[in-house]
Amino acid sequence: MPKYQHDSAALAGAALAVAIAIYTQTGPFQFSSLIVGVTILFLVYGYEIDRTRSRMQSLALSCISGLASILVFGTIVELIRTDKIINGHLGAMNTPSNVTEIDVVLIWIIVAGVVFWVDRRNQARLLKV
Numbered sequence: 001m002p003k004y005q006h007d008s009a010a011l012a013g014a015a016l017a018v019a020i021a022i023y024t025q026t027g028p029f030q031f032s033s034l035i036v037g038v039t040i041l042f043l044v045y046g047y048e049i050d051r052t053r054s055r056m057q058s059l060a061l062s063c064i065s066g067l068a069s070i071l072v073f074g075t076i077v078e079l080i081r082t083d084k085i086i087n088g089h090l091g092a093m094n095t096p097s098n099v100t101e102i103d104v105v106l107i108w109i110i111v112a113g114v115v116f117w118v119d120r121r122n123q124a125r126l127l128k129v
Helices: 008-023 033-050 055-081 103-127
Strands: none
Touching: 008 033, 008 055, 033 103, 055 103
């Protein structure tokens, strides 16, 4: 397996950015959550696409992808479940989110699982070349 310089600090920084974005937010997910989530995903994949990875590195990539996807899919779920958009916001800022903890866990598990499976398949393809 060719060695690449993986920037673990960048992945950890992305995870921290998502954690801060998720847990400091009060009220419903907003469109800005979607923007932050997509940006973090592009940042991570911009550096990690087409690199060889060990299983643990694939697991780390999948977990970060699942975490950032909470912002993306949380906003979509919020948009589907909300009854009104107030001044460009998905519900009033002082109202609880329509996205439940179960939704958050399911988004993370599904996205992390799919990304891990796809990444391991791609890793097998990269190693054959």
